[in-house]
Amino acid sequence: MKQVEETYLKQLVRARDVLPYKRFVRVYEKTARDLELRGLSVERRQYLRWLAGEVKGLPLPDACAVLQAMFGQPADKLFTKVPVQVNVPASERNPEVIDLSPRRGAVWSTPQSSAGPDPRAVPATLHELMMSAAEQSRDSAANAETALGRSTLELLEGDVITLARTYLSQSPVVMFPKISELRTRVEAKTRQSRQPDQLRDLSFMNGVLCALLAEASNDLGMHHMANDHARAAWVHANNIGHVPLAVWARGMQATSAYWNNAPNDALVAISRAEEHRPTGVPAARLNSIRARTWSHLGNTERTLQAVRDAQEARATAPDDEHDDLAYVGGVFDWDRVREERCAATAVLELIRRLHAELDPRALQRLTNLILDHADRARTMSQAEPAEKRSPIVEATILLDMATARLLLGDVSGAHDTLRPIFSLPGDMRTFPVLHRLRGMRAPLAQIQTTRAVQELAETLRDFNAGSTVRALPPGTS
Structure with a gap:
């Protein structure tokens, strides 16, 4: 042609x-x-x-x-x-x-036969062939390197830390591609190095990025994919003997499992996390995840005990507790805001599972617990600097509080509680937000229909329809 x-x-x-x-x-x-x-x-x-x-x-x-x-x-x-x-x-x-067309001096990129050039061959100029050969030599030199420059590793580490520290304040729709691309770069540098210290640092970075991908996948409703990322994070952590990252990864596996309606698998992941003997804040996070898991199984006693165990583990954490995962911070800074939010959500899940069995006094007691934990979480979050606050975490706290108010029949209070979340951008209306939103249907339906109830139901439908995550392929949320 x-x-x-x-x-x-x-x-x-x-x-x-x-x-x-x-x-x-x-x-x-x-x-x-x-x-x-x-x-x-x-x-x-x-x-x-x-x-x-x-x-x-x-x-x-x-x-x-x-x-x-x-x-x-x-x-x-x-x-x-x-x-x-x-x-x-x-x-x-x-x-x-x-x-x-090839210029003068062109050569064929595939061998020629005695009958002339191969018609399937692609012509190239000598200059293009020389460029290709030079490129191959550069690749060969790079692959033969026994060490990466210190500045390269520091730049990669800085990029990993930036993503971890900004994740909670950003949309997972925006963050996921950035995390994935950075992990590709880290893996490429891993293949380039043969130095044990460098390989350890790169494996730690890779594990952190896999954990971030798991976090983002859960936020986007892709729980089976989140489990794959969490498992990869654990492998990287286990290979270098990094206990805090290994415990974090197992916790992510448990979180992915209960979101995927597999609480028994979550208990297995928690049991495996305990093999690393976590203490302090890592143990507090693991117990918070345990509380969420037992709530999905409808076990009130074990749920509330896990909440108390989380509080005790944090209280007994040494003042100088520190490791390089804690230094990364951001997502990996398991603060009291998320711990109290987890406690509120766990108790709310108990009510959903056991509502038909609860007498009015038990319902009142559990609902008050939700409001106590959620109010502490909200107060602590609002006291944080703006750059450390997470709009998504705060939205989930308010949704739990509003649902508790609906359980008490307080429609006006629920609507007032929810007002701040209605301006949440569509790409931040993540799976955890939408899951809580759907959980409001049952208590709202049990309240006598009034104009206030209809207005709240309509507002919630509009909020749900405006979610970018909801528009992802079927089966993701």
Whole structure:
């Protein structure tokens, strides 16, 4: 054929001499850093799909911003296919079509037979062949390196910490791609190093990122995927003997299991976490997860005991308790806000499971417990600096409080409690938020229908409909 089509992006990549993947990704990552999108990269498979135009729509906004900065063209134009000419005589060339014919001195990229060039071979200029050979030499040198530079590891560590510390204040829809891309970079550096200390640091970073992917997957309602990430986090932690990360990962497996309606599997994960003999704050978190698990099984005594055990573990934690997971902070800073929120949610789940069996006095007692724990969680959260507060965590606290008020028949109080969450962005209306929202249906339905009840029900329906997570593929929430 005299004429083929290629993406405008591929033509610009060729013209700017960044066609080999390794060279492209170096420029791409540098441009991302210049745009303050640290940690952003692109996998080889995705890069090839971009060049071939095998994408539906456009890449994610951050990727589009980087490509536009690299090539000075709008993203929609970059992924437009335009005609190019291959091996067309000069007399037949269309000046409006880009010419890709080999220049003088061209060589064939596959061996030629005595009968002439292989018709399936792709022609390339000597210059292109030399560039490819140089790229292979650079790859060979990089793979032969026995150590990574200290600055590289520090940059990676800084990116991991930034994602962990900003996760709770951001949308998981936005954070998941960033975490995934950074993990790809960490894994690539792991293959490059042979130094034990560096491999340990990289394995720790990889485990932290897997734990973050598990957190995001649960927030997005993908609990079976969350379990895969949590298991990977545990393997990395166990390989380097990092007890706090191993316990955290087992806790994530338990959380994924009870969200997936498998509380017995959650108990198994908790039992395996205890093999690491956690104490202090890690033990407090594990007991909070245990309380949530027993509540799904409808066991009041064990649920409330686990809540007390969590409080005791935190109270007996040494003042100098510290490790590099605690230093990472953010998601991994298991504070009293989330501990009290977990306690409120566990008691609320008990009521859901046992409502038909509870007499009015028992219902009143448990409902007051929910309000006590949730009110402490809200008060402590509001006392935190703005950058440490999580809109999603605060929304779940208010939803638990509002549900408790509905159980007491206080529709007006429930509506007032919920007002702050109605402005929550659609991509922050995560699975835990929507799950609590659905849990309000039963107590609302048991209250005599009034104008106030109808207004609250309508407001909740609109809030639910505005969730981005709700729009994910079926089975995710």
